[in-house]
Amino acid sequence: MRSQEDCSGCGQEHVGSARHREERIPGIWELMRPVRAGIRTAIAMSAIGSVAGLAGVAALALVVTALLGHDPRLWVWVCLSIGLTLVSILLRVQAFTVSHLAAFKLEVRLRTGLTDHLARIPLGYLLGQGSGVITKVVQDDVKNLHAFVADSTPLLGRGVATPVVTLALLLAIDWRLALVALGVLLVGALAVCLCMRGKTELQRRYDAERERINGTVVEFVQAMPVVRTFDDGAASFGRYQAALDGFKATMSEWLRVSGTSGKLAITVLAPMPTLLALTLGGLMLYHGGDLDFASWAAVLLLGTGMAESLAPLMWLNFFIRKANASARRIHELMAVPELPASVRETLPQDASVTFENVSFAYEGRDDDALIDIGFTVPTGTVTALVGPSGAGKSTVARLIPRFWDVRRGAVRIGGADVRDMTPQTLMGNVSFVFQDAFLFHDTIAANIRMGRPDASMEEVEQAARAAQAHDFISELPNGYEAMAGERGTRLSGGQRQRITIARAILQGCPVVVLDEATAFADPENEAALIAALANLMKGRTVIIIAHRLSTIRDADQIVVLDYGRVAESGRHDGLVAAGGVYARLWDSYERARGWTLGRGVDAEA
Missing domain, CATH: 1.20.1560.10 (ABC transporter type 1, transmembrane domain)
Structure with missing residues (x-):
């Protein structure tokens, strides 16, 4: 550097x-x-x-x-x-x-x-x-x-x-x-x-x-x-x-x-x-x-x-x-050091994502937040990251678009180390949909176009339809030219989230990282968001940080993190049957779903 x-x-x-x-x-x-x-x-x-x-x-x-x-x-x-x-x-x-x-x-x-x-x-x-x-x-x-x-x-x-x-x-x-x-x-x-x-x-x-x-x-x-x-x-x-x-x-x-x-x-x-x-x-x-x-x-x-x-x-x-x-x-x-730039650029060969014995520590801390993380997400599959709070799910996901560099090991996209890719190439291959949707104080169309400013209005509308956002946008006084407000305050949380999904759909990156986009959605918005996410995930490699375990039952792979390590991985049924960390999380989730006002989770019906 x-x-x-x-x-x-x-x-x-x-x-x-x-x-x-x-x-x-x-x-x-x-x-x-x-x-x-x-x-x-x-x-x-x-x-x-x-x-x-x-x-x-x-x-x-x-x-x-x-x-x-x-x-x-x-x-x-x-x-x-x-x-x-x-x-x-x-x-x-x-x-x-x-x-x-x-x-x-x-x-x-x-x-x-x-x-x-x-x-x-x-x-x-x-x-x-x-x-x-x-x-x-x-x-x-x-x-x-x-x-x-x-x-x-x-x-x-x-x-x-x-x-x-x-x-x-x-x-x-x-x-x-x-x-x-x-x-x-x-x-x-x-x-x-x-x-x-x-x-x-x-x-x-x-x-x-x-x-x-x-x-x-x-x-x-x-x-x-x-x-x-x-x-x-x-x-x-x-x-x-x-x-x-x-x-x-x-x-x-x-x-x-x-x-x-x-x-x-x-x-x-x-x-x-x-x-x-x-x-x-x-x-x-x-x-x-x-x-x-x-x-x-x-x-x-x-x-x-x-x-x-x-x-x-x-x-x-x-x-x-x-x-x-x-x-x-x-x-x-x-004086804050820049991310090191590679002498020669390496281009990804496909949309697979691989963590090779990755260890990572936050600046100013001696202990590692992630220890020897290793797993592969094949092209076109869905992998969910689950684990207790503080297990390292968000840290793993944010190493893919290179929020930080790893201490040891490598994160690869299509075989190429993310450290050997230019920021433009990396961002052209990875979309990150945050849990907290952020919109600029600009028009709805401009917010959707952020990843592709040269996109036509027809392409913007197609992305909005796929994200289940076209109907509510059309009802706004100025439609796609309506101002979103500072940080998108003129729209509801679910509407903001669908616009950010439309942005990711329009950008068309082969790898998508989702930070549980439905975590704070109401039931009506959740149905629209799930449909929007389904369109976003079509034909793409998806890594999703899961808090609601019911949303990832059908994932191709579930990687369970605990104390910064991979505790286990597999599909839902096999992990439940194994009786490990995931089984404990699933049991807690099922009991929490049974809770109602005035009735404890363990109360008799």
Whole structure:
């Protein structure tokens, strides 16, 4: 497996191991490498614009001097001041335009690179992380970097250039008043240092408490149906209140430690203290005859820019820290190793599925979830995977479409190791119908076409008919053009399941893996689903994860798993007669079917 490679359009490096990820997490500037030219241009334009603005203010001082001396060049200085001010405005506006374009470019490259990388990492990793974590990185963290590049980089140019140029101009006009302005600036800087003492630990706690609040809010909203059914809000809202109390305690401690110095910093770095100091200092020098009025006016016009321009740099610290945290999470996701790609592709010769002494362990665990699993599913047959909860049924099924790679042994389709097949070839040979049917917020037709976007409308309807979905789709206001809603919420569970079956039928893969599609169906929908599944299974190799044992009595083969091993295999009657694990499961299933309200499973009729 490649240990590192250039990310598609992102400029990051893929780190091939957890050890590498711990040793080195690149910072925000490395992540921004593709748009560094735009960032530098925006900073430079903002800095030049600030210098032009200061030059315009200096030209106003020349206007004052011309007025006092009746200089005929008065209007020259006025026009120069206006011109420089307009140049300053244009450059600063253009700096934000350039920074926003760079931000959009970075956003596109990051999201393109992330989604491209997500398509190549194990699906099992995505399932383990959950959609919330991945969404936060792809959406929120990329947006944070966009905001930083778009809004903060021009402020950086202005915040650095303005005080430096201002100090140079003040030194050229009167070094004594320049030192007065610098003294005010140093007092403000000292107050900032006092305000930020102990910031590392407090910022860590602040970030942790913010994440805790975000998590409890999402949990409270997502669990609202459960909360309103089983809880008066005391427990669920109590967690949110506890998160708020923790955040309040952190902020209270921060204010206690740095509140006074923070207020002092904000006050000192405002324009008025500098203006007051320069006024008093200039007044003494003017009355002593050591300063002319024109120079004093120029110092007053220019001096406030020194301390005032540093104030945005204080807030930039927060934005940089936030952007760095987002950059770190993006790098960590990009560092997740991709599934190894084979040097040469092997194509399956038929639709058989074989597990050859497969052992598998989840990441971070030493014990194997599957141990020496071996069985063969001949082409065109139906094999059911059964076993107690936690026996490894879903893990076995998900190794076929390569959610993870095995630790030992091999999973083969038509004799070809799935690790030697490209993702396109593998997905072209295996359809996976999940128990939890997922639909996109798109039309019904688009959802059915997902596996074959070029399919005609006639082919879509044929697949829907085979999946027993055509009738209810035709009754919708817009038929096949009706929107399914987010996650298919405008349809019932059985309707969503039949649409996903239509999707699999249209895709036409020779191998189908079913995660008990009828597990949560009502009796009416179950009949339609069974008919739909029968059409899906025709002429295909089928592996079904079975929870309702009555649905797999006629399976060509039943593989019984227990504690991650194959306990036994065979057909229904033989396994029942053998008196093993399957017989015990069947007995429990039969007794459970006899249960009715008000009557135990062992009660006499």
